[in-house]
Amino acid sequence: MRAERRAVGEIESRRANGPDWDRYADDYQATHGEFLGDVGFVWGPEGLTESEARVLGDLAGRDVLEVGSGAGQCSRWVRAAGGRSYGLDLSHRQLQHSQRIDHATGVTVPSMVGTATALPFRDASFDVVFSSFGALQFVADIELAVAETARVLRRGGRFAFSITHPTRWMFPDDPDEAGLVASQSYWDRTPYVEVDEASGQVSYVEHHRTLGDWVALLAGAGFTITRLLEPEWPDHHDRVWGGWSGVRGRVTPGTAIFAADLP
Ligand SMILES: C[S@@+](CC[C@H](N)C(=O)[O-])C[C@H]1O[C@@H](n2cnc3c(N)ncnc32)[C@H](O)[C@@H]1O
Numbered sequence: 001m002r003a004e005r006r007a008v009g010e011i012e013s014r015r016a017n018g019p020d021w022d023r024y025a026d027d028y029q030a031t032h033g034e035f036l037g038d039v040g041f042v043w044g045p046e047g048l049t050e051s052e053a054r055v056l057g058d059l060a061g062r063d064v065l066e067v068g069s070g071a072g073q074c075s076r077w078v079r080a081a082g083g084r085s086y087g088l089d090l091s092h093r094q095l096q097h098s099q100r101i102d103h104a105t106g107v108t109v110p111s112m113v114g115t116a117t118a119l120p121f122r123d124a125s126f127d128v129v130f131s132s133f134g135a136l137q138f139v140a141d142i143e144l145a146v147a148e149t150a151r152v153l154r155r156g157g158r159f160a161f162s163i164t165h166p167t168r169w170m171f172p173d174d175p176d177e178a179g180l181v182a183s184q185s186y187w188d189r190t191p192y193v194e195v196d197e198a199s200g201q202v203s204y205v206e207h208h209r210t211l212g213d214w215v216a217l218l219a220g221a222g223f224t225i226t227r228l229l230e231p232e233w234p235d236h237h238d239r240v241w242g243g244w245s246g247v248r249g250r251v252t253p254g255t256a257i258f259a260a261d262l263p
Contacts, residue, residue: 068134087111
């Protein structure tokens with residue numbers, strides 16, 4: 001595998017990321033499933049939960065869509081809180097894990113394979129659309145993904161999502177001190193790409209937008225931004241998740257959580 005920064009479009013991103021998440025799903029759930037909780041809602045590696053943050057608002061009786069739902073842990077928590085949540089994910093294998101946990105817990109999240117850029121729902125179907133480190137940073141055509149979200153939301157609806165904090169893109173993806181030394185431009189939006197050296201195929205893609213880009217994207221789709229949370233690394237939290245660790249998390253933010261409402 002070779003990592004590089006280069007331009008990648010929507011089709012190539014999706015063609016790479018679906019199979020990548022299929023390959024990675026078993027390992028991902030084995031490694032992070034306990035931290036996520038089968039009926040649990042964490043917004044990121046800092047462990048901030050929705051019950052602490054209350055980003056989504058009152059969920060009882062609300063129609064809720066999770067985009068990039070993975071094994072559905074967050075949506076299951078929403079169901080337990082009285083919401084009618086549904087999952088959508090690019091990876092079939094992630095959704096098989098979701099079904100496994102549905103059966104184990106008795107809390108079922110109806111879910112489907114799909115992509116954030118073509119939501120298979122009628123206009124104005126949901127009160128809340130959210131994503132916890134789900135699809136958004138994997139999508140090239142982010143304008144379309146945000147427009148699709150606005151389309152399926154009802155007036156007064158809420159869009160909330162967590163992503164890798166945009167400032168993290170300046171640093172190497174290293175949980176130790178080396179990961180605190182800025183080495184690349186914050187303003188370089190060239191996607192991060194992994195290429196399978198044997199086949200020459202793109203096997204994984206992530207896309208970067210600056211904080212200003214996110215403000216423009218949300219405002220441009222008619223949203224009013226109501227919150228931007230940058231969770232601090234909690235004392236006594238020593239879990240390392242990829243490039244997220246206490247060493248870095250006590251100095252610089254690793255996660256950004258946006259909430260935005262449709263007037
Ligand atoms: C880091 S996981 C987050 C899932 C869940 N919230 C969790 O914390 O485990 C990212 C998920 O986004 C999904 N994903 C990636 N690109 C997507 C796309 N274009 N549309 C929908 N889901 C996508 C992946 O398949 C994966 O399940």
